[in-house]
Amino acid sequence: MFIGAEPNTGWLRTCGVSLDDKGFVLTGPDVADAPPQTLPLQTSVQGVFATGDVHSGSTKRVASAVGEGAAVVAQIHRFLTEARTASQVSPG
Numbered sequence: 028m029f030i031g032a033e034p035n036t037g038w039l040r041t042c043g044v045s046l047d048d049k050g051f052v053l054t055g056p057d058v059a060d061a062p063p064q065t066l067p068l069q070t071s072v073q074g075v076f077a078t079g080d081v082h083s084g085s086t087k088r089v090a091s092a093v094g095e096g097a098a099v100v101a102q103i104h105r106f107l108t109e110a111r112t113a114s115q116v117s118p119g
C-alpha cells in the first residue's frame with residue numbers, strides 16, 4: 028500500500044516554494060531559472076532547504092534522508108556565510 032509516501036506539502040505553495048507535479052519540493056538545479064550557484068538542497072525560496080523524501084527526485088530510503096540531513100548543514104552554513112558577506116559589501 029506504501030502508506031506515508033504522499034508528500035504533505037500543499038501549504039508550501041503559499042510560501043512560494045516550488046513543487047513538482049506530484050507535490051515534491053524542487054531543489055537545486057531542478058528549480059526553474061535557478062542561478063548556477065544554487066546549492067543542491069536549496070528550494071526556490073532563499074534560505075529554505077529541503078531534505079529527505081519530501082524533495083523531488085529523492086531516493087526514498089532512510090539512509091539517504093539521514094545523509095541529506097547531515098549534508099544540508101554545510102549548505103546552510105555556506106548560505107549564511109555568503110549572505111553575511113553580501114550584506115557587508117553592499118552599501119547601506
Ligand SMILES: Cc1cc2nc3c(=O)[nH]c(=O)nc-3n(C[C@H](O)[C@H](O)[C@H](O)COP(=O)(O)OP(=O)(O)OC[C@H]3O[C@@H](n4cnc5c(N)ncnc54)[C@H](O)[C@@H]3O)c2cc1C
Nearest residue numbers: 028029030031032035078079080081086087088089090092
Ligand atoms: C511503507 C514504507 C516502507 C518503507 N520501507 C523502507 C525500508 O525498508 N528501507 C528504507 O531505507 N526506507 C524505507 N522507506 C522509506 C523511508 O521511510 C523514508 O525514506 C524516510 O522515512 C524518509 O525520512 P524523512 O525524514 O525524509 O521523512 P519522514 O520519515 O516521512 O518524516 C517526515 C515527518 O514529517 C511529519 N510531517 C508531515 N507534515 C508535517 C507538518 N505540516 N508539520 C509537522 N510535521 C509534519 C510527518 O508526520 C513525519 O513524521 C519506506 C517508506 C514507506 C512509506
